[in-house]
Amino acid sequence: MKIAVLGTGMVGETIGSKLVELGHDVRMGSRTATNEKAAAWAKKAGAKASAGTYADAAAFGELVFNCTAGNGSVEALAMAGEANIDGKVIVDIANPLDFSKGMPPSLFVSNTDSLGEQLQKRFPKTHIVKALNTMNCSIMVNPRSLPDTHTTFISGNDAGAKTKVKGVLAQFGWKDEEMLDLGDITTARGSESILPVWLRIWGATKNGAFNLKIVAAKP
Numbered sequence: 095m096k097i098a099v100l101g102t103g104m105v106g107e108t109i110g111s112k113l114v115e116l117g118h119d120v121r122m123g124s125r126t127a128t129n130e131k132a133a134a135w136a137k138k139a140g141a142k143a144s145a146g147t148y149a150d151a152a153a154f155g156e157l158v159f160n161c162t163a164g165n166g167s168v169e170a171l172a173m174a175g176e177a178n179i180d181g182k183v184i185v186d187i188a189n190p191l192d193f194s195k196g197m198p199p200s201l202f203v204s205n206t207d208s209l210g211e212q213l214q215k216r217f218p219k220t221h222i223v224k225a226l227n228t229m230n231c232s233i234m235v236n237p238r239s240l241p242d243t244h245t246t247f248i249s250g251n252d253a254g255a256k257t258k259v260k261g262v263l264a265q266f267g268w269k270d271e272e273m274l275d276l277g278d279i280t281t282a283r284g285s286e287s288i289l290p291v292w293l294r295i296w297g298a299t300k301n302g303a304f305n306l307k308i309v310a311a312k313p
Contacts, residue, residue: 098155123151210282221255
């Protein structure tokens, strides 16, 4: 599959590298066609990796991963061009983190709205699927690195889009029972709100290699 990865940070590099490893053709998108980090990643990742602008990547990809910083996600998708993303599934990994007052960050949207919803409203012809946003990037692409089963939450309006995303997550190593479909995109309010808790667990344990697991009583 041809896949676009928007964002050149640690998350974008980790997701992009794993997708290449799995045999996908991946184009990393950034603001400029000459982004040094994107070019270095493409050179390192090999023949199936390439780099370009957000628009180049979005036009290339059959599936799009949004790995940009949350406060730049709307702008990044706008730069990608609606003609290039209309009708496509966008896996939204970004979180609405506000670092303006230092650490730990707060959320710039919460409770009655979410970043996932804002993207869906701004780009109504896309299929936004929120996933993988409640863990660090190494666990996103290697869930079996943890010694127990654990959970990733999925939110989105389109059932077919969520099925497509689950298929890619299964390639990463996620088990069916670990992918918890919360419902439509409004449920991203819940998974995005986990970030303040996640950050404080990280601060207390000094270990980011963890994830949450839902354990329910048997009926």
